[in-house]
Amino acid sequence: MPDRVLVCVAWPYANYLLHVGQAAGAYLPADIFARYQRLRGNDVLMVSGSDCHGTPITVTADREGITPREVVERYHPKILEVWERFGISFDLFTTTLTENHYAVTQDMFLRLLEKGYLYRRTDEYLFDPEVGRFLPDRYVEGTCPYCGYTEARGDQCDNCGKTLDATELRDPRSKLSGARPVLKPSEHFFLKLSAFEEPLREWVSRQPHWRRNVQNFTLGMLNEGLKDRAITRDISWGVPVPVPGYEDKRIYVWFDAVIGYLSASKEWAQTRGEPEAWRPFWQDPATRSYYFIGKDNIPFHTIIWPAMLLGYGGLNLPYDVPANQYVNFAAGQKQSKSKGTGTWMLDLLDQYHADVIRFYLTTIMPESNDSVFSEDELIRANNDVLIATWGNLANRVISMVHRNFGGTVPAVASRTPESTALLAECESMFDAVGNEFERCHFRGGLQTALQLAQSANKYLDERAPWKAVKTDPDHAAETLVTALDAINALKTLLHPVLPFSTEQLHADLGQEGAVRTQGWRFQPVQPGTRLGPARPLYTKIEPREAAEA
Template sequence: MEKKQYTVTAALPYANGPLHLGHVAGVYLPADIFVRFLRHKEHDVAFISGSDEHGAAITLRAKKEGISPQEIVDKYHDIIGNAFKKFDIKFDIFHRTTAETHKETAQDFFKVLDKKGAFTQKTTEQYYDQDHEQFLADRYISGECPKCGYAEAYGDQCEKCGSALSPTDLINPVSTLSGKTPVLRETSHWFLPMERHEDWLREWIKEGTLDGVQQHDPKKWRNQVNGQCLSWIDGGLHPRAMTRDLDWGIPVPVEGADGKVLYVWLDAPIGYISATKDWAKSVGKDWKDYWTGDRKLVHFIGKDNIVFHAVIFPILLKEHGEFILPDNVPASEFLNLEGAKFSTSRNWAVWLHEYLERHPEKVDELKYTLTSIAPESKDSEFTWLDFQSRVNNELADVLGNFVNRALVLNNKYYDGAVPTLGELTAEDQKVIDAIKEIPAKVEELLYNYKIREAQGEVMGLARIGNRYLAETEPWKVVKTDPKRVETILHIALQITANLAILFDPFIPATAAKMRNFLNMETFNWAQAGSINLLSARTKTNPPSILFQKIDDEFVENEKAILIASQKDNESAKEAEAEEEEKPTAPQKEDIEFDEFLKIDIRVGKILSAKKVKKADKLLELLVDTGLDQRTIVSGIAEQFDIEEIVGKKVSVLMNLPPRKLRGVVSNGMILMAEDKLGNLSFIAPGEGMEVGAEIR
């Protein structure tokens, strides 16, 4: 039985720039859909977010724009907040960490931990910029990531591989203020000795238990969250400074801390608590009810924030002692854009507020598309051609076409009154059974944070409706059996009513239009699955077109805007530098021709594919090689969906000795090409090439 109370947070966006579609698809849209669903299920929910207005990133932007940090956060807090409103993301509160309530809450939190001995105070050497005469906080220093080699990793994190770092981890560090190599100087800070917490964290993440009590279901946590956290813990946790030498932030509230502020990753997540305080006060509730007791705390974030929300913040909450720990941290992977990663430095992005200015009428179209490609378990890509395809082929041709046909035919034959349900055929019953089954599937998926699949199930009902009308052909049958058409259109309108309920969390404006067509003044999620949502003789309204199709000119204009947004030659050079980060692999050692002749490569065809248990990257393939059908294990699960590879012709290295991988014996290798960014593609033979043909 699900708990009735939820506190849902969406990552606090940095108030140093606007939101792009990658932020929206990975964090804010799935969180909003999940919360809308919970409200439909009558859970008590608080939906919390706000601007993260402290940290070095803010001061860097302020220096760049030549204005004060306060002016920066005021500017971007407004831009981000207004974009959320126009995109219809319904937070209970969108707060900010410069609020007085937050300052008091964060300082009180620090003092409680300090009194409990949660910190250690020590003097260490940290990087110092001699030109600017200041210590360099995490974002004031960049260098080569020791994990992946990315040349522009920050002192707290590599934004390419997601690894959490410390400034002294960087190779060839450079001050972002002066561009020079910094020097090491002594400074004193308060550290969180995370190594003390390894045992309970491992148990809590891996088993879901804390002190022997079940806290959450680890099976509901995404693989990348469990994997990243356990890898971090198993690698050994280290003390992390909870204070910084900065002049922008929340002052450390203890003696001997002059000129020091709270580390942003202690400051920011406490912002969820301070936001809850101000929201609860405004609606006459007790904020503690949302952070204590029998309640589920859920953090929607991107993968670059995993360790902060699933390791560091839980340590802080447990050390404080008065708060619940997260029940789930549904972190998304990254969304790419038109073949490249989103880049704020190169302005390679579709900014949400600019899209909404250009296309205020296309909110649900964007919501639907972003949910369809949501990077829940692996990186995905947004392209304007795919946007066009999903709007035209799914929203317009499937959902819009079905709803319009059902209502237009009903207006034509019955003057808009819902006809009576008559005798059912086996075909009718099959459709009715599907109507009854789909809501439960949608609910199970949403409770398990599978937002993309849940939306797909709802669209599946629209496909069923389209197919039902196409197969029953009421426009023909009406000439010979008008009573039969009454039943057909009654069922079609009940499907429409169910869609008007089930689509509400995903595309709420469209769902509201559909309910208006049907004169559904009130609705209840619990009614979904019923074929009695509309009473016979209920008068419907004439429909309008739900979705206008996207033409090629729209796509070309959006692509042109993206290209034109690229800054100057300096930005182009940055782009080239990013491409060169991973150089082309050098040629391997020469081999003799006779050695090459031993290699047996043939054209194969993938007959079936399934994931290998407990191996996120591996697929077990059954491949027809012309000589036999053999099992081959391939590490391509994170780059390809099973549906897209079954039936593909591939190049197979035949004469490798058998090798057991995660309990499955692999008899060969699928040959792949890999680019500089790590993207894979099949080395595919020509379409006319027969299975079994030799490749030489």
């Protein structure tokens, strides 16, 4: 029986272009994982969409003098273009502007209200006296009360990752006018997070497979005590609050964004004409659901969303939340679209093969520590590792079979112990790499697969088939066939990371169909197979200093 796996990926705000931090932090790991699970033959549903609400969108709209909807219409297609060109294989990438999403969000709201997990409360909120508007979330900046970071936003501190109430900020200033805000009362709905403290603590403690930092961060928040949080805002853009008297307010963007995972699953089911198909992904307790996010999103996925799910009832909690640290632009400077610091994915895709970018970003995936993106390092990774260890291996062997055996895989009678050893390594790699990918260790999975490429290179160098072919053609044939077997294994092992070039190689190895439908297993190349052309998988890139000189 195949397993069922739900792959949920953070909803990017449709207010800017996507940068490498988001790609390496959330989208690429999710995609490698989903591709790996599909190869295993599991039922996978991978969903996300553009987050079209909240102050990140309205702040951009105000700044650019356009409507929030126009902001979304400008950036959503650009996001879709990145998925297409970068090979992020969503089953559905939608938006939070659909009727379905509004309905699912309001249903969640009303059910939580009915069950007593939402209540109304009047508090004082920051208000800009100059423009006469409340200042929710990102309309206000100030100093973080926890870490002293001076550019904390009203909703959270990017430095220490704490979620904030705007009124907690020290020295707050309005993003609309720069004015010092005043306090003004307003009534809002609150999510009774405090009611979930114990069940959440019990649940989080039972997740030994979680990343240590995710678990500790979450337990830390639980130990400090959960405060109930306002889930409506004085703002005119967002999902309407389905309660009379709240016409001027909207549901808080994070409340509706996390519901997006569920609403997108329902939309996917409707679109494929099986409206109930979302249920097993959410209601069968055997389904594992993974949430791929960056570290700033942890509280929303390990506390707020699980609390909402517990309150709603009958829906699976996350199985794992493999949150990543940050990819920085330069040491200590986060890639951030709202701050305008970053390397844009569309620019990179104009310059480099998608698989080269995927390869390099996997090597710097911030699984345990922050990392730094560098274009020079990308070029080095392409030339010195990707091509030197893997691309050349495939290209050399296919070329030699063309040169010496007319492009047809020769038959071999028996294999020497060195060849048998390499084949055994091919077999065992499927478990070794699979175990890494299964645990969301994508750097480790890639490094492990590359060890097989190194073994194959060493094997070839030791047996020098280019020389042996003149004196002992059978020996050369055995070497090349065994090397082709290793290349065929690597093609599958590397497919989740390098989907485009491994599909090309699959054709060049004379194989039918597509790698993605072959299964996660070792398959030797059959004798008599006609190989395709020996096309290089990647091209060498001139280092930038040389190019500029």
